[in-house]
Amino acid sequence: MTPTPPDAVTPGIDVVVDPDEALRANRANWDDRADVHAESAMYDLAGFVADPAAVSSVVREDLALLGPHLPGGTVAGLDVVHLQCHIGTDTLSLARLGARVTGVDLSPRSLEVARDLARRCGLEATFVEADAQHAADAVTGEVDVVYTSIGVVTWLPDLTAWAGSIARLLRPGGTFYICDGHPMLYTLDDMRSDVLAVRYRYFPTGEAEMWEDPTTYTGEDRRLAHPRTYEWPHSLAEILEALLGAGLRVTSFGEQRTVPWQAHPLMEPVGQSWAFPEPMRQWVPTTYSITAVKDG
Numbered sequence: 001m002t003p004t005p006p007d008a009v010t011p012g013i014d015v016v017v018d019p020d021e022a023l024r025a026n027r028a029n030w031d032d033r034a035d036v037h038a039e040s041a042m043y044d045l046a047g048f049v050a051d052p053a054a055v056s057s058v059v060r061e062d063l064a065l066l067g068p069h070l071p072g073g074t075v076a077g078l079d080v081v082h083l084q085c086h087i088g089t090d091t092l093s094l095a096r097l098g099a100r101v102t103g104v105d106l107s108p109r110s111l112e113v114a115r116d117l118a119r120r121c122g123l124e125a126t127f128v129e130a131d132a133q134h135a136a137d138a139v140t141g142e143v144d145v146v147y148t149s150i151g152v153v154t155w156l157p158d159l160t161a162w163a164g165s166i167a168r169l170l171r172p173g174g175t176f177y178i179c180d181g182h183p184m185l186y187t188l189d190d191m192r193s194d195v196l197a198v199r200y201r202y203f204p205t206g207e208a209e210m211w212e213d214p215t216t217y218t219g220e221d222r223r224l225a226h227p228r229t230y231e232w233p234h235s236l237a238e239i240l241e242a243l244l245g246a247g248l249r250v251t252s253f254g255e256q257r258t259v260p261w262q263a264h265p266l267m268e269p270v271g272q273s274w275a276f277p278e279p280m281r282q283w284v285p286t287t288y289s290i291t292a293v294k295d296g
Helices: 019-038 045-050 057-069 089-096 108-121 132-137 159-169 236-245
Strands: 010-015 079-083 100-105 126-129 143-149 170-181 208-212 228-231 249-256 268-270 273-275 287-293
Touching: 019 108, 019 228, 045 089, 045 108, 057 089, 057 143, 057 170, 057 249, 057 287, 079 089, 079 132, 089 100, 089 108, 100 108, 108 126, 132 159, 143 159, 159 170, 159 236, 236 249, 236 287
Parallel strands: 079 100, 079 143, 100 126, 143 170
Antiparallel strands: 010 208, 170 287, 208 228, 249 287, 268 273
């Protein structure tokens, strides 16, 4: 993957913005990304369709962390809601592993691609257009697992609403799982390739970071019609407090050293993931993972 040239990006600027306006901008941006990602080598939809046993690397790594917290160590036979599912490769990977899946996403174009991918794969899946903060209002019934992974909570202004919706989606005894980019990783200056330096805010203030980036993380040099996005920094404390405040019981917490995309110019490929070279790999966590249970 080729990182976006630094001179093509306006770095994140703290702004006060109406959340609805920000989410509309983000929806338009992810609609643009959907077609680029569907044609990208990174997502390789043709390969995913051609191999009935194909499971995304994200899901393989997540299940190593999630599996010990599930009955029988597997999602097989479980009802799963996947929040912020994008074009569906991870959702359908869960389906291939035997789960009954519902994918939820803000972007209608992403969901069109996901539904078409499910049809091409011959897999059963439901895809619902909704903001992850209010997914419980759009999904019928309770489920065994709520799953969300990689590049998720920074797109959400209100983690209290998000965690409350997760609690409503889970049936008693159900499990929530998240693996996401580490808040510390997101503070780093990703415009510099010579040093690890903190540039962006770690703690939440209610303000959003506004970005202007004409391309996307899959590396193609295709310009997006809607380059502006808004993200909200959330500390680990805020994430954990939101889940605890919704009545969920945290059962595991971890921090990892790899991430599925090149989040910083100094990162190097490690298998199908990316990591900082040694000794930097020991300096900064790149992802975190949490499991939590809704007690009956």
